[in-house]
Every structure is written in C-alpha cells, then in structure tokens.
Amino acid sequence: MLTIKNLHASIEGTPILRGINLEVKAGEVHAIMGPNGSGKSTLASVLAGREEYEVTEGEVIFKGKDLLELAPEDRAREGVFLAFQYPVEIPGVSTTNFLRTAVNQVREYRGLPALDAVKFLSVMKEKMKLVEIDQKLLSRSLNEGFSGGEKKRNEIFQMAMLEPTLSILDETDSGLDIDALRIVSNGVNQLKSDKTATIVVTHYQRLLDYIVPDYVHVIYNGRIVKSGTKELAMELEEKGYDWIKEEVNAASV
Amino acid sequence: MSKDNKILEELTSKDYEHGWSVDLETDDAPIGLNEGIIRWISAKKEEPGWLLEWRLKAFNNWLTMTEPVWANVHYPKINLQGLRYYSAPKNSNKPKSLDEIDPELLQIYERLGINLNEQKRLQGIAVDVVLDSVSVGTTFKETLSKLGIVFCSFSEAVHKHPELVKKYLGSVVPMTDNYYAALNSAVFSDGSFCYIPTGVRCPMELSTYFRINAANTGQFERTLIIADEGSYVSYLEGCTAPQRDENQLHAAVVEIYAGKNAEVKYSTVQNWYPGDKSGKGGIYNFVTKRGICAGDHSKISWTQVETGSAVTWKYPSCILKGDYSIGEFYSVAVTNNYQQADTGTKMIHIGKNTRSRIVSKGISAGKSQNSYRGQVQVMKRATNARNFSQCDSLLMGDRCGAHTFPYIDIQNSTAKVEHEATTSKIGADQLFYCNQRGISTEDAVALIVNGYAKEVLNQLPMEFAVEAQKLLALTLEGSVG
Ligand SMILES: Nc1ncnc2c1ncn2[C@@H]1O[C@H](COP(=O)(O)OP(=O)(O)O)[C@@H](O)[C@H]1O
Ligand SMILES: [Mg+2]
Numbered sequence: 001m002l003t004i005k006n007l008h009a010s011i012e013g014t015p016i017l018r019g020i021n022l023e024v025k026a027g028e029v030h031a032i033m034g035p036n037g038s039g040k041s042t043l044a045s046v047l048a049g050r051e052e053y054e055v056t057e058g059e060v061i062f063k064g065k066d067l068l069e070l071a072p073e074d075r076a077r078e079g080v081f082l083a084f085q086y087p088v089e090i091p092g093v094s095t096t097n098f099l100r101t102a103v104n105q106v107r108e109y110r111g112l113p114a115l116d117a118v119k120f121l122s123v124m125k126e127k128m129k130l131v132e133i134d135q136k137l138l139s140r141s142l143n144e145g146f147s148g149g150e151k152k153r154n155e156i157f158q159m160a161m162l163e164p165t166l167s168i169l170d171e172t173d174s175g176l177d178i179d180a181l182r183i184v185s186n187g188v189n190q191l192k193s194d195k196t197a198t199i200v201v202t203h204y205q206r207l208l209d210y211i212v213p214d215y216v217h218v219i220y221n222g223r224i225v226k227s228g229t230k231e232l233a234m235e236l237e238e239k240g241y242d243w244i245k246e247e248v249n250a251a252s253v
Numbered sequence: 254m255s256k257d258n259k260i261l262e263e264l265t266s267k268d269y270e271h272g273w274s275v276d277l278e279t280d281d282a283p284i285g286l287n288e289g290i291i292r293w294i295s296a297k298k299e300e301p302g303w304l305l306e307w308r309l310k311a312f313n314n315w316l317t318m319t320e321p322v323w324a325n326v327h328y329p330k331i332n333l334q335g336l337r338y339y340s341a342p343k344n345s346n347k348p349k350s351l352d353e354i355d356p357e358l359l360q361i362y363e364r365l366g367i368n369l370n371e372q373k374r375l376q377g378i379a380v381d382v383v384l385d386s387v388s389v390g391t392t393f394k395e396t397l398s399k400l401g402i403v404f405c406s407f408s409e410a411v412h413k414h415p416e417l418v419k420k421y422l423g424s425v426v427p428m429t430d431n432y433y434a435a436l437n438s439a440v441f442s443d444g445s446f447c448y449i450p451t452g453v454r455c456p457m458e459l460s461t462y463f464r465i466n467a468a469n470t471g472q473f474e475r476t477l478i479i480a481d482e483g484s485y486v487s488y489l490e491g492c493t494a495p496q497r498d499e500n501q502l503h504a505a506v507v508e509i510y511a512g513k514n515a516e517v518k519y520s521t522v523q524n525w526y527p528g529d530k531s532g533k534g535g536i537y538n539f540v541t542k543r544g545i546c547a548g549d550h551s552k553i554s555w556t557q558v559e560t561g562s563a564v565t566w567k568y569p570s571c572i573l574k575g576d577y578s579i580g581e582f583y584s585v586a587v588t589n590n591y592q593q594a595d596t597g598t599k600m601i602h603i604g605k606n607t608r609s610r611i612v613s614k615g616i617s618a619g620k621s622q623n624s625y626r627g628q629v630q631v632m633k634r635a636t637n638a639r640n641f642s643q644c645d646s647l648l649m650g651d652r653c654g655a656h657t658f659p660y661i662d663i664q665n666s667t668a669k670v671e672h673e674a675t676t677s678k679i680g681a682d683q684l685f686y687c688n689q690r691g692i693s694t695e696d697a698v699a700l701i702v703n704g705y706a707k708e709v710l711n712q713l714p715m716e717f718a719v720e721a722q723k724l725l726a727l728t729l730e731g732s733v734g
Contacts, residue, residue, distance in 0.1 A: 048685075048689050049689075050685055051685075071688070072685065072689055073687075073689075073691055073692060073693050073694070075689075076688065076689050082689050087686070088680070088682045088686040089683075090687075091704055091705065092703070092705055092706070092707035092708075093700055097700075098690070098700065099690075101696060102690035102692050103691075105691045105693065106690075109691065158690065162690065
C-alpha cells in the first residue's frame, strides 16, 4: 500500500529526514518510535503533504500513485489520514460542520453522492459510539478549549468519519489518561481491517499494549536505524534509547 | 455671501433655466448638478411644494460644504457635475410587476440569494425593488396594509402619507448632517418607506433591493423607517450593481425612528461592484445611516455584511435618547484586491440606563485596506450607560491592512465602557489541517472566515445568513494560495 524509498526532507534548509525506507502493506500496523526530535512528526507531515517541508530526494508510492505529486487535500481524499500531535483550533466552526464539509468533499472525489444532513447525522451517531464522544463536544468550535484528551478523541472520531486507508497517528497517546487511552485504542482497533493500514507514532510502549503492532521501527536522526517486532518496543521500554544511539554512533565512526 | 458663493449662485441660476428647458418626456435627467436639476427631479416626481423647498434648502446647504477627507480611504475626486442624478427605466421597458423584471436581473438577485418569484414571496418576505433611481415594485402590500403597515416606495409615501414623511424626513439625519447626506437630501430619487403602527409586530421581513443599472448615474436613495410605540420590524437591504470600468457614486440616507418599546432590526448585505482585480471601476459607497431610539425601552439593531464597493464610507449609528434604550451594531466588512472600507458605528448615549453593543469583524485580503471607526459617546444625563465593543481583524496575506480607530467620549462618570480588539491571520496550520481532511484551500478559507464572522452572521435572518456566507466565500475567492 505504501512504499517509502530513500526519503530525504528538510525544513528551511536543515535536513531532517535522511533516507527513510519503509514498506507498509494492507492489514498491517507499524509502530514508529524514537527519541524526541528524531523526525517522527516530520515523516508524518511529509506524508500528509505539509508545504513547509521540502522533499530533496526519494519517493513515496501510495496505492500505486506518486504520493508526493498530490496536493495535501488529494492525499486525504485518496485515503491518507493524519491524527495530529497538536490538533489545530478553528474558532466558530463546529466539528460537525467541519466534518460535513470534509466528508462530502472526500465523497465527491471518490465518486460518491454527498450525504444530506439527515444521513450525515445518522452516520455521525454511529461513529460517535466508537470513541464514546459526546454530541455537545461536536457542536463546539473545533478543538477550541478542548482538553488534551478531547482533542485526541476528536481526531480519532474524524478518522472514523473519513474512513481512510492509511492512518498515521502522531503521538495520539500523549495527554491521555488510562481510560481515554483504552477508549481511543479501542476505536482505532475497530476501524482496522485487512484493507487498511495504520502507522502509530509514539515514544511510549504503553500504547502498543492496546494497538498491537506487527512491526516496530526506531527513527534516530532522520533514519530508521532498527526494525523489529513488538519485542523491540518492550526492549526500548526497558533500556531506553541510549543503547540504540550508541550502536548508531559506533557504526558511523 | 462670499464671492465664490455668488459665482456659484449665478452659475446655478443660469443652469436652472437650462434645466427647465429639458423635455419632461424623457426619463433621464440631463448630466450635471444645479438647482434646475433638482426642480426637474421634483417636477418629474410631481412632488408637493414643501418637498421641493426642502430639497432646495438642502442643496444650498450642500453648496457651502466640502467633501470630508478624514476617512482612511483614497480615491480620485468625483466629478459631481459629470453625473446624472436621475434615471428611470424607460416607461416602455419598465416592468409593471415583479414578474416582468429582466431575467438577467432576476439572476443577479438570485445569486445574492434574493428570489423575487412567487415561490419566494410565499415564504413571507415583502420586497421593494429599486432599479436605478426608481422603485419598480413592492410585494405583499395588501397583507401588510391590513395591519396598518405602510411599506412602499418613498415617492408613493410622499403622495399617500405626506404627514408622516413631513414629520420624520430629516429628523434623524438632518439635511446639514454631512456632505453626502446634504447631497442626498437635495437629489434623492426614491427608496423605501416603512411605517409600523403602534403595537403592531410586522409578521414578515421587509426588504429592499437596490440595483444600479445605468452608466454614469449616481444613486441616491432615501429610506425612512418609522416604528411607532411597541411595534417591531425586521428590515433587509440588499444591493447589486453591474461591472463597469468607471466608478459610480452611491450616496444613500437611511433614517430609523423607534418609539417607546419599539424595536427595529436593520440588516444589510452590501454587494455593490467592487471594481476589478486591478482596482478599476466599482461603486463609491458613501452612506449615512442613523437610527434614533426616541422612546424609553426602544431598541435598534444594525447588522451589516459589507463585501462590495470600491470605497465604502459608512457608519450606521444609534442615538439612544429614550431611557433604557438599546443600540446594537454587528458588522462584517470584507475587502479584497484594491477595495477600501472605512466603516463602523456611533453610539450616542443620551438617556439613562442606555446600553450599546458593537461587534465588528474586519477581513482584509489582497492589497485592500479595512478600517473600523467607532465612536461611543456618553452624555451628561446618561447615568449608568453601558457599552461593550469587540473589534476583530482578520488578515489574509501581508499586503493588506487593518486599522482600528475607536473614539470614546464620556461625560458621565457612572458609564461603563469596554473595548476589546484582536488581530489575527489565517494560519498555515489551520489551512493544512483542513486540507488534511480533504477540504480544498478555497473551502477552508470560506469555512474559517465564516467561523470568524459567525457572531455577526447569526444576527441575520436565516435565509440571509446562508447567502451572506456564500457571498463571503465568493468575495475571498483566490485570496489565499
Ligand atoms: N521549522 C523548523 N525549523 C527548523 N527545525 C525544525 C523545524 N521544525 C522541526 N524542526 C526540527 O526537526 C527535528 C525533528 O522534529 P520532529 O519531526 O517534530 O521530531 P519528533 O516528532 O520525532 O519529536 C527536530 O530537531 C526539530 O527541532
Ligand atoms: Mg513529534
């Protein structure tokens, strides 16, 4: 579904990603871990098409298409979803109104008829249960004054509404207490299928107890320096990242 | 009399003879402005003597006045002698009913969300249409007259309700008020008139649509709304003009009178032609709007969505004379390309326990300049006056400007006046967030802007609000990315 080959990207002339290679197949869950500042969010942003990042080398193929050629909205319409680490506030625009615009634009791109208000609300009701989100929250201005947990829950709710094929969750666990973590993970798990894939960005193994990854990758200094299975995450939890840094630094001498 | 004035007078009295020589059969006044033209207009409309006198007095006042220059707008001087001051659709073409109005015109109205056909009329909005200088038709007259409500063209009111016109004309905006108001008082052609009798709640929205059609024609309409004791009315005003290379002048006057316990809501969606992308053409919109809360516990509320015109100069105001009276001003002013807007309000607190609320949302894009100018005045007698002002500016790009000029004048120490102001930009973060959800940049801008303006749009009657939203999006098309 997704093939990333030798991806290099920089911001304001500073290289951040320095040759990422990754293959994600339908039905898989990949966890991306790594110390703060290693480039995890940058990778997520580049995949989603944030303009500030300049791709200097490499390619990304998504469902057979050159993803980097597509505008960010078209990537979304093709099925790429990013749950933001820091969701943005839009004053005066309710989540409901925002999502209705989004869902119908995505549907139009996919050749589906627009949902009328009644149909939209019934779909919404159904998806609300997935993340146990309250109708009241959805009527408020998007993310304005939301608690950290509410924001993250709202991101997963949006994911449920947009039915993406590739979901990238950037630190969705941060700021969640244990109950919220369970609810959010539960939502993500229910949305998984053999036709979709998930990339979970986190630096705690905690989340991976709930969303069990098929593969775990460690990013350090803009490269994937280690890949493994769930056991790798356990090892990181136990030993931290220093041993990986040492390994990488030793190898580069 | 100064020498200049003498010369002027000589010139005008000369032109006056010339003015009379014009064939009354034609429906266009000759180009130019002088006493003769004013007599011509008045005669054309078969006005009573007192009104002609009133016009002439206004004209003579106007001659002594100079064009104001304090507003933050820049435009080449308008050649007032190069304009035509009256242009009626030719009798043969003049629609006898709304159903006969030019389909192209109907389309333009429809784009604005104004549907003049029967279906829409059934939804309960009474409409008066002003084409160029003349009111071409008013719907729902009979339903309204059963309640004693008068809603008709200004000219008709002059003939059928002279006592009301005589009593209130110029009572809120005196003919000497300002340069453009004086000019309007001299040459106004038509407009809408509305009277709601004591204790009557007008059961439908009353609405007027103004359209400038003819080239080189100034439009000077006059609107007078009188809400007698304990009455209520919601009034809508919409405007359009075709695209023309040359600038066209529009200088209207709106007067509102609210008696004891009366309430008037006045909503405007202004969509005059703003000029092209390079700043060529467009309407110069110099409007004087003022309401007086004459009685105790009365309320006047102005809501405006200003998207059009090359230059806008407009300050809908409230004189809060009655005790416990309330004035409100809700405004969204959008400027794009080379548009300039200097708009705001004046709240004049005279009565005790008077309250006013100002919510102004400016949106600037392109190379436009958007100024808010607001005055809150609390007079000596106005014990316990309250004002709250919220003035926000939203910038799109970095070549436009937003300016805020609040003036506060307090002569009573019990007054409480609060002013809040913010300036923000549409952030790349917000746009990217929308894009990531599959929303195009244009639609993202529309969504964000409508969210920003929501508090004001919420004040509009439902149908108007939806159309105003579309209009905002239309105005800002192509302003980002
Ligand atoms: N606008 C920017 N200008 C320069 N450096 C940046 C900018 N944004 C992020 N970075 C740097 O890029 C690196 C990777 O950041 P990020 O992808 O957010 O890391 P992570 O998500 O793994 O914590 C960090 O060193 C960060 O400081
Ligand atoms: Mg990050």
